[in-house]
Amino acid sequence: MGLSSSSRGPLASALLLCFCMLLLGVHGGSRRLYIVYLGDVKHGHPNDVIASHHDLLINILGSKEDSLASMVHNYKHGFSGFAAMLTEEQAKQLAESPEVISLEPSRSYTATTTRSWDFLGLGSQIPSDLLREGRYGEDIIIGVVDSGIWPESRSFSDEGYGPVPSRWRGVCQVGQGWDLNNCSRKIIGARFYSVGQDEENLKMDFLSPRDKGGHGTHTASTAAGSVVDGVSFHGLGAGAARGGAPRARIAVYKSLWGPGSRGSTIGILAAIDDAIHDGVDVLSLSIGGPVDTDSFGALHAVKKGITVVYSAGNDGPRPQTVGNTVPWVITVAASTIDRSFPTVITLGNKQQIAGQSLYYQDKNSARSSFRNLTTTGVGVFCTEEALNGTDLKGRIALCFPTQPQIAPRLEFAIALRNVLNAGGSGLVFAQYTTDIPEDTANCGGIACVLVDLDTGYQILEYYMTSPSSSAVAKIEPARSFTSKEILAPKVAAFSSRGPSIYNADVIKPDIAAPGAGILAAMGDSYKFKSGTSMATPHVSGIVALLKALHPQWSPAALKSAIITTASVTDEHGMPILANGLPRKIADPFDFGGGHINPNRAADPGLIYDIDPNDYNNIIGCIIKRSASCNTTVVPGHLLNLPSISVPDLRYPVTVSRTVTNVGEVDAVYHIAIESPVGVKMEVEPSVLVFNAAIKVQTFKVKLSPMWMFQGDYTFGSLTWYNDQRTVRIPVAARITIHDFFADVA
Numbered sequence: 001m002g003l004s005s006s007s008r009g010p011l012a013s014a015l016l017l018c019f020c021m022l023l024l025g026v027h028g029g030s031r032r033l034y035i036v037y038l039g040d041v042k043h044g045h046p047n048d049v050i051a052s053h054h055d056l057l058i059n060i061l062g063s064k065e066d067s068l069a070s071m072v073h074n075y076k077h078g079f080s081g082f083a084a085m086l087t088e089e090q091a092k093q094l095a096e097s098p099e100v101i102s103l104e105p106s107r108s109y110t111a112t113t114t115r116s117w118d119f120l121g122l123g124s125q126i127p128s129d130l131l132r133e134g135r136y137g138e139d140i141i142i143g144v145v146d147s148g149i150w151p152e153s154r155s156f157s158d159e160g161y162g163p164v165p166s167r168w169r170g171v172c173q174v175g176q177g178w179d180l181n182n183c184s185r186k187i188i189g190a191r192f193y194s195v196g197q198d199e200e201n202l203k204m205d206f207l208s209p210r211d212k213g214g215h216g217t218h219t220a221s222t223a224a225g226s227v228v229d230g231v232s233f234h235g236l237g238a239g240a241a242r243g244g245a246p247r248a249r250i251a252v253y254k255s256l257w258g259p260g261s262r263g264s265t266i267g268i269l270a271a272i273d274d275a276i277h278d279g280v281d282v283l284s285l286s287i288g289g290p291v292d293t294d295s296f297g298a299l300h301a302v303k304k305g306i307t308v309v310y311s312a313g314n315d316g317p318r319p320q321t322v323g324n325t326v327p328w329v330i331t332v333a334a335s336t337i338d339r340s341f342p343t344v345i346t347l348g349n350k351q352q353i354a355g356q357s358l359y360y361q362d363k364n365s366a367r368s369s370f371r372n373l374t375t376t377g378v379g380v381f382c383t384e385e386a387l388n389g390t391d392l393k394g395r396i397a398l399c400f401p402t403q404p405q406i407a408p409r410l411e412f413a414i415a416l417r418n419v420l421n422a423g424g425s426g427l428v429f430a431q432y433t434t435d436i437p438e439d440t441a442n443c444g445g446i447a448c449v450l451v452d453l454d455t456g457y458q459i460l461e462y463y464m465t466s467p468s469s470s471a472v473a474k475i476e477p478a479r480s481f482t483s484k485e486i487l488a489p490k491v492a493a494f495s496s497r498g499p500s501i502y503n504a505d506v507i508k509p510d511i512a513a514p515g516a517g518i519l520a521a522m523g524d525s526y527k528f529k530s531g532t533s534m535a536t537p538h539v540s541g542i543v544a545l546l547k548a549l550h551p552q553w554s555p556a557a558l559k560s561a562i563i564t565t566a567s568v569t570d571e572h573g574m575p576i577l578a579n580g581l582p583r584k585i586a587d588p589f590d591f592g593g594g595h596i597n598p599n600r601a602a603d604p605g606l607i608y609d610i611d612p613n614d615y616n617n618i619i620g621c622i623i624k625r626s627a628s629c630n631t632t633v634v635p636g637h638l639l640n641l642p643s644i645s646v647p648d649l650r651y652p653v654t655v656s657r658t659v660t661n662v663g664e665v666d667a668v669y670h671i672a673i674e675s676p677v678g679v680k681m682e683v684e685p686s687v688l689v690f691n692a693a694i695k696v697q698t699f700k701v702k703l704s705p706m707w708m709f710q711g712d713y714t715f716g717s718l719t720w721y722n723d724q725r726t727v728r729i730p731v732a733a734r735i736t737i738h739d740f741f742a743d744v745a
């Protein structure tokens with residue numbers, strides 16, 4: 001099956017690392033791990049690439065021995081570079097070598113189902129066009145850079161699969177709890193990257209591609225899990241589980257370790273380097289917050305035709321929290337779906353109100369009954385201090401977060417711990433959002449439920465107006481409920497928001513996909529999880545289907561198809577909302593082009609394509625942020641992106657865009673302009689005609705500030721349309737003060 005084991009085992013890697021650590025101790029100098037990036041691979045054989053890295057290092061360190069001792073990893077397939085232990089002084093010297101494009105310390109990163117596919121119109125009961133025409137992703141290879149995989153999960157059965165595609169050049173790297181049999185026709189390759197990782201995290205994990213924490217299994221099964229019927233979490237969310245491209249092959253690149261799924265630049269870049277060599281078609285990275293200085297790995301992948309899909313991060317709803325914002329990747333926001341888990345709370349006055357939870361009863365649980373309802377006595381917070389010495393035996397506690405906007409999940413976890421310590425038998429926790437039902441899946445055996453703030457105040461009022469200690473409540477087990485009447489999708493509150501701090505001239509995130517309350521494989525069972533980590537593999541699976549359907553499309557073309565066909569309204573025609581404080585209509589910094597619409601993406605009509613070499617003009621700026629980057633560098637909004645962002649609109653700005661017709665040969669498109677408030681937007685020409693001779697057309701967009709000072713972003717869109725199609729791109733502009741004072745002077 002074209003599988004082989006890796007020649008250099010984990011032991012050798014581990015020894016090398018120990019050796020480095022030893023050196024660190026002996027010299028007592030403060031060395032740290034640096035990532036040195038050298039650009040394209042300039043030698044044929046990987047060994048020659050490695051030799052050239054050593055030559056460079058010997059220049060600085062003086063001897064071959066020292067070079068060997070400080071080298072930790074060589075990047076030699078997809079791009080050239082290395083990771084080495086260096087003192088600050090050595091790093092400074094090395095950075096001055098003309099070959100070195102960038103040199104940065106290695107940073108650490110963290111990892112950021114069923115119903116969601118039907119909701120996206122990709123149900124398998126009545127296979128949609130895209131699913132059928134995309135042959136369920138057959139023979140597309142999705143590389144998943146995550147915490148590994150659990151090969152025994154039914155989601156990764158390889159029953160009925162043909163041979164591994166002959167172009168596959170990957171390996172099956174054996175290790176702890178993982179042998180060659182664990183690779184299959186479904187999991188066609190597996191590698192792991194332990195070098196340079198935190199020792200404690202490694203100890204708590206399998207030193208192999210096997211996934212201990214479950215994050216990687218969840219994301220891989222969401223992208224490409226085979227169809228598994230009759231899946232649920234204790235009866236909740238019951239249905240068939242499957243990935244977006246259920247016949248796609250999976251290549252595992254384990255780079256996240258330990259209970260917190262943590263990793264660092266050295267391993268993530270090594271995974272990308274190998275994935276380019278191995279021949280993946282799509283790379284799925286549910287990894288939060290890389291600073292864009294190390295995004296050159298993804299650029300090399302894109303230059304090889306690999307679509308790279310990253311999560312936007314879970315730091316919403318605050319603005320400017322979006323991560324992974326370079327223009328060559330797809331950055332994914334998370335949305336809610338039309339399924340909820342209503343949990344009925346009955347108050348002593350017979351009033352019934354609904355919260356959200358995954359609370360279930362098994363045969364050992366106490367049945368639901370009325371219990372005394374109480375606050376902690378110190379306001380409505382359930383901090384350790386407030387509950388110190390309180391006896392909550394037999395009572396349900398009503399708790400509010402101390403700072404609703406900051407860390408609602410953490411506050412819930414703290415309140416739950418304190419209520420359990422105080423012997424409570426139930427928890428009603430008020431939040432401004434109830435997007436994350438799985439937080440209530442394991443409440444230490446007590447009933448717990450999330451309610452929104454308004455509902456929380458309603459319960460509080462009942463409590464306050466009841467005679468002393470007579471307030472009671474009953475919490476019923478949750479039910480799964482799927483309905484058109486649930487307002488969905490909405491951008492999930494936790495989903496990170498734009499604009500990007502670094503690349504404000506590119507709209508990010510690019511797209512929203514389901515990421516709240518997603519049921520997928522974890523170990524041998526199925527569990528709910530929420531996060532942009534869950535939204536990312538939805539997009540990766542859809543890209544696999546699109547790629548099977550349109551094998552020649554570039555990563556930029558696939559991304560364009562996804563963005564220009566996204567929905568900005570729900571199926572009732574109402575604008576899609578973004579959860580947060582306050583809730584509002586979603587704008588491009590919440591969800592880019594909108595909510596993903598896979599069936600429409602299959603046939604977008606026009607695409608905004610980009611030659612990956614065009615990114616060269618801005619990569620220097622992004623990865624170096626130094627002298628070589630100056631204002632004459634091409635701003636991101638001049639790239640042929642399916643979006644326009646002008647963060648500094650002082651004077652009229654004209655950008656041009658080029659579209660390629662991929663629909664019917666003879667087609668006429670008209671423009672519909674929705675200008676951002678305060679901006680006059682003109683498009684020239686306003687009609688595009690395509691025929692057998694003309695497949696590509698260029699148009700100009702002029703944005704003129706109509707106000708002198710606006711200060712905040714406003715949003716609009718440009719839509720090319722005809723009878724069959726609409727091709728929409730989002731526009732963001734921020735009018736800044738023009739040289740008003742200079743004019744006066």
Ligand SMILES: *[C@@H]1O[C@H](CO)[C@@H](O)[C@H](O)[C@H]1NC(C)=O
Nearest residue numbers: 151152176177178179181182
């Ligand atoms: C994976 O390998 C382990 C031994 O390393 C074996 O016990 C297990 O059954 C294998 N699983 C699969 C799915 O082949």
Ligand SMILES: *[C@@H]1O[C@H](CO)[C@@H](O)[C@H](O)[C@H]1NC(C)=O
Nearest residue numbers: 370371372373394469470472
């Ligand atoms: C509530 O507490 C009161 C006083 O502590 C007690 O008498 C009563 O039985 C409790 N009610 C319930 C439903 O547990």
Ligand SMILES: *[C@@H]1O[C@H](CO)[C@@H](O)[C@H](O)[C@H]1NC(C)=O
Nearest residue numbers: 383384385386387388389390
């Ligand atoms: C809890 O109360 C005890 C006794 O009053 C006190 O010593 C302790 O510091 C308190 N702990 C917290 C976390 O407030």
Ligand SMILES: *[C@@H]1O[C@H](CO)[C@@H](O)[C@H](O)[C@H]1NC(C)=O
Nearest residue numbers: 626627628629630631632633
């Ligand atoms: C700025 O960039 C331009 C074009 O790349 C280059 O010619 C010029 O020397 C640069 N200026 C500085 C100060 O680096």
